[in-house]
Amino acid sequence: MIRLYLFLPIGIIAISTASIFIKLCDAPALVIAAYRLTLASFLLAPFACHKKSWQNWTESEWRWLILSGIFLALHFAFWIASLKYTSVASSVVLVSTNPIFVGLGAWLFLKESLGWNLIVGIALSFLGSGLISFGDVALSKEALMGDGLALLGAVTASGYLLVGRKMRKGQDLLSYIFPVYSAGAIVLIIISFAFQKPFFGYSSSTYLYFFLLALVPQLIGHTTFNWALKYLPASLVAIAILGEPVGSTILAFFILGEGLTSFKVIGGILIFAGILIAMKKGGK
16 A cells, blocks of 8 residues: 555656646647557567567457557547647546546446545545636637547546456556557557548657657556556546646646636645545545
């Protein structure tokens, strides 16, 4: 449990950088998502090939791993697109509502109980996310479309976490993340080609942000949470991810100049309170 309290904050900080790197990229959302997962897969490939982790996968496991990759690809496609239409704060708080969907899905499909600590943690975190969003969201067609895309990102992220919880119980970390990241990359490449999105011709700084997206929020951030899925319920991991809006909002204030209002401060406090309550005794 000590390792969980040590590594989860690192994962939260890592994924908080994603929205900043995405905002700084001068490329379409699908291309950004495709580069993120493709580069992450290439960086993992030497370790996966050395271990030959795919040798013991069954046909059923292949299907689940590909499904997880599809959910991850759709999550990135929807969420990264949302950042093109709305603010960092609005996007990350709405995409982080996935604990609601994960908690219900884990109860329905994985037969995981919803303890009172977890219920209270979800409520506080959701309230905090709502306050941040209320203080920042702009009432325009573009902003509303961005909000809708972020919510679709939350639903698909929930599917990714639920499948991950199921698969990580019987697989080591590398055997899970390599095929999932790779499947997601292939799906995004196919979709990008279908929509005729160019993969080349961007500035050198954009390619640098592609690499940083793969390294920091993906390989450090997402991998940390995939590691935690072996030891914690999917709903509790989703609660921990709710620290992302706080980190992203703070980074957006200092790097992008996006305002930090009282709604965001109070909302951030509520989110962290929800995380601490939910993690008490494993969320039960």
